[in-house]
Every structure is written in C-alpha cells, then in structure tokens.
Amino acid sequence: MEHPSISRRRLLALFGAAASVPVLAACGSSVGGGGGGAPAGGGGGGAVKVGLVVPQSGVYAALGTDMQRGWELWLGQNGGKFGNYTVETVVADEGETPNTGQPAVQKVLQSDNVDVVVGLVNSATALGVANLLTESKKLLVVTNAGAGDVTGAKRTPYIWRTSFTNAQVSAAMGTHLAQSGFKDGVFALAPDYAAGTEVIAGFTKTFEAGGGKVVGTAKPAFGKTSDYQPFLTQIQQSGAKATFCFFSGSEAITFVRQYAQFGLASTIPLYGSGFLTEGNVLPQQGDAALGVQTTLHYSDQLDNPANKAFVESYTAKYGESPSCFSAQTYDAANVLNRALRTATALDGDSIAGALGGIGTVEDSPRGPWTFDGQTPKQNLYLRKVEKVNGTLVNAVVQDLGQQSQPL
C-alpha cells in the first residue's frame, strides 16, 4: 500500500465506477401496465385502477410533483370518476432511469393489478416497457417522455401520449426562424443524448426547408458540462445571427445565465425548445432569461377560458402556477375520462379503440387538440420570457398553428 502506482490504479477503478453513476442515473423512467384488473362491464359502474408512475425522487422529482398535481386536480374537479368508473390511483416512483422506472411500471402492473398506467418522464423507460404492456395488454398514457419512436417507429397499440414529441416542438421553431429574418445563419446546440439529437434534427429539417442555413452545431457532453464558455465563443465566431438550443433542468439554468454573462444575449438572440424556460428553471435563471424565445405546446399565460380556469384552480390549490407537465397529465385524465365513457372493457385494446374515437379535446388548457395516430396534433406557441408584476413568465407572442409529430 506504500506504492502510489497501486493506489493510482485503485483510484482509477474507483472513479471509473463513480463516472458511470450519473450516466446510469440519466436515463431512467418506468412504464406500468395493469395486471389483473377489474373486469367491469362496459360503462356499467365499477372501478378503474390507474398506476401513476412519475418521478418522486432524483433530478426529475419536480416534474413528478407537477404531474401528480395535474392528475389530482382533474380528478378533484370531476368527482374522481372516469365515465361511470370510480378512479383508484396507485402512485409509484419512476426515479431517474429505466433502472428504477421499469421496475416501478412492472410493480403497478403485476402487484397492484392496475388497468391503466399513466406518467413517465424518461423516454428510455417509455421505450423499455413497450413489451411489458404488449404482453399484459394494458394501456399506457405517456404524459411527458418526448422520444419520437414511442409513437413512431417503435409504436405499439398500447402506448398513447398526451404530451409532445421532441422534434414536434423544435420543428415549429425551425419554420418560424426561417420566416423571421434569420435565414443567413443560426447556430444550433443541444446535449449529446437522444432527446438533444431529435430536437436538433427536427429544427434543422424545417429551418433548411424554409431556406435557412445552420452555420454551426455543437453537442456539449450531457450531464457533464457546467461551463459553456467554449461553446459560447464558437457561437460568437460562427457569425450566427441567432442561437437555437435545447437544454433542460440545471443545464438550462447554467446555459441561459452564462449566455447572458458572456455578453451574447445582447447581440445574438437566444431561441430554444420550450423546456429551456419551462417550470422551475425560470425563476432560477432570473433576469438572464429575459427576452429568450421558445416554442412549446403550452404556457400558463395562454389566453383561453379553459386555461384561465385551470391556472386559477391550480394556483389556488397548490400556491404556484402550473407547468406544461401539469397540463399534460391533467389532459391524460381528461382523455381517459372520454375514452371510458364509451370503452366496452378496461383492457388495453378496448381503451385504445375508444381513445381513437374521442375526437377533438376542446376543453384542454393548451387549446383544442386531437390524437393524430397516438400522439397529439396540437397548437405550438412562440413564447417570450417577460417580467409581469415582478415575476418571470413565458408570455405568448404568437400562435404558430397546429402541428403533429414530424415524420
């Protein structure tokens, strides 16, 4: 033990192990499927058991809180019933990665015998539980996970989505920037993981289709980058007229603050996918976020009666404004209610069939939307961070129209 060379090998092994921890932690989530389930007859009363699998621990815990609140708010407003079924909710912790998420889904399906699973933040988990749901023929309503494959190339009839796809959100921004004087040059950057790649691909496709030119791209290491200065300097030297980016969580906070600190905010306007400034990251970014423009399918500032009522009751109950995560889960309850009015049974095939026939969800806080395939065709909004009465908000600048999952 006196030999430093030995100790160094040990040390390397140790931090090799340490380095793998955040990687594992970065990709978890769970999908649940119902096991036994109540065999209640078509709309004739009885109970429906729902497994709400959302993160209660880890870096996505705040999203999980928003999602659970959206779910409980809808049930509270509607007597706790879907159609004639009384809803019984079992909550399970998705955690951060598929390592925790998949067992959570398995648990609600097999131990709690739920009929429907709702939730999932992590796309890897949503993709990972597909077989579990197909085998048990139970329905999953994804209320966040944005990977295109979930309802695209790796689609199964049992997984539906009330949230968004990564490329859907960024494609709207691509079209918008091409039409608003930034054709000459946009610098695009996102972390080097699946969601980042999808966002950039979606953006680049519509931006270039509109005649725009991407003058540079960068892929900072996901979860390991806390200093963006090297990338910021690249942006400045690329001659870009605007920056398009996708970050979320602590990376969104760091990036937006450094973008302002290094003086880019005043010369090269910052655009992004809506998650850059959504939910709990915005107050942390502070004034550095002022003027940042993003696209998303929701903002708590939307001016429609359904959203005003939603924001008012949500704020009254929980003391803070809802996020898109709250609205997505609120809508999941809404569409399940519509489906269970007509579904003949509680198995995945019956509910999926009924979901396909619910038509337009006209009373959603995000504005009217419909299922296109198994994912929403919905309005995308251009939002700009502004200060209203001392609070930073995502003010709605423009309605970019209805769009579906890009092919």
Added chain:
Amino acid sequence: MLVSVLNGFSVGFLLFVLAVGLSIVFGMMDVLNLAHGALFLCGAYLGATFAGGWGGFLGALGLAAVFGLVGGGLLSLMTEPLRKRSHLDQALLTLGVALVAAEVLAIVFGDDPLSVAAPPGLNDSVQVFGVSYPTYRLVIIGVGAVLALAVYLVVERTRLGALVRATVADREMVSVLGVDNRLVKAAVFAIGSVLATTAGVLGGPIYGARPGLDATVLILALVVVVIGGLGSVRGALIGALIIGQVDIVGKYLLPDLSSFILFAALALVLVLRPQGLFGGPVGTAGAR
C-alpha cells in the same frame, strides 16, 4: 480563443484550491478521501443559502471555513483506525461518508438545482480582449492565485510546511523524531477540507449547487492529483492549471471530443509518467 485561455485559468485556479487538500492528504497520509467532493458541495450550498450581498458571501466563506475544519477533523478521526488497512478500506469509508452527506444535503436543500448569484458589483461583465467576460471569473483568478501563493509559501517556506513535507517523504522517520503523526494528519486534513469548502463557496456562482456536483468535482480533483503527482503543492497547481486549459481550450478547439479530452490527457500522463508530472519516484511520493 484568448477568452477560452482566460477562462481556463479561472477554472484551473478554482480546481487548485479544491485539489491541493486532496493531494496532500493522499500523498502524506495515504488516505484517499472520497468525501472531498461532498465538502465542496457543502460549501456550494452554504453559498447558495447566504447568496445575495457581500455580507452573505463573506459569511458563507467564514461558515464554510468552520465547517471545513470540523469536517476535516472528523474525517481524520474516522480514518484513524484504518491507518494500517488498505487504501480500499479508507476509500470505502470516505465514499460512505460522501454518500450520506450527499443524501443529507438533498434532504435539506431539495433536489432542485440552485443557482448562486455573485456578490453585488461582480455579477456583471467587463470587456476583455474586446468581448464580454464575467467579472466574477476574473476575480476568481486573482483570489485563486493569492491562495495558491499562500499555500505554496506555507508548505515550502515555513517550519510547519517542512514538517508536512517531511511527513510526505518519510512518515516513519518523522515519527521516530518524536512528532505525533496523527496531529499532523488531522491538521492537514482540516486545512485541506477548509480549502475544499472554500472552493465550494467560490465556485457557487460558476457551477451552482446541485445534487451530483460533488461527484463531478471529485473526479476533476482526482484527475488533477493523478496528473500533478501526490503530495505536491506545485504538482497540484500545475495539474489544476493544465486541466483547466485542457478542459476549456480543448472543448473549444475540438468540440466533438469534449467528453473525452480530459480523460485522454489523463491517460497520456499515466502512460508517459505514471507517478504524475511532479510526483517522486514510486514509493516516496515527494513534495518538492
């Protein structure tokens, strides 16, 4: 480019303040303290709690120093019974402490990443080489340089420093001369920990405070120690500055390889000079 180099220095000096304690404790007492990152995170959370004005910032620095002294003393005490055991046993103990500390911090401060504002007056940007650069990072370079100089002078030019260097070079011989090793170790542990918590407060406005930051900075510090060589202040300084430049300028020049550059540099040093740039020959990690 020049901004990148400048930024590499601010990161490098911060890394030095963080890593020098780890290096000396490891080099001198053969204790691999994996709780070093947790100490940094404690400092960062202290900074986040009191952020806002100069009073809060300086108060956080003071509290961090007290916390580092106590924490370092406790860690020294805890590793004492294991002094005859292998590095792995000590590493497991300090890793356990690090995990417990991280969990406690998550319970107290929550899972949300906290961002920390720099003290008033340092929270904006100045023009350097014709581009904006955050004032706070310039100050970090100055503060880091002063701290580096102070640590260097104490270790290289004082009687106390001579004792530390002698202990690094040959612990048994110092012990034979009538010096209680355990006291030297406790003192070095405590000072090293104070530097780690201080680095946490100083680094807060750059890195923020969030769960997982402890592991990130621990890995950086370990890389610095491996590159610089064990138990050497000069090694830790040069190692930290190199890592700062490699990390920042490397990412700028080779953005596609940003995940690998740091560890490529580490691998290169391990192949070419396994004892580190300033480490002594195997068996007598020297402080020169």
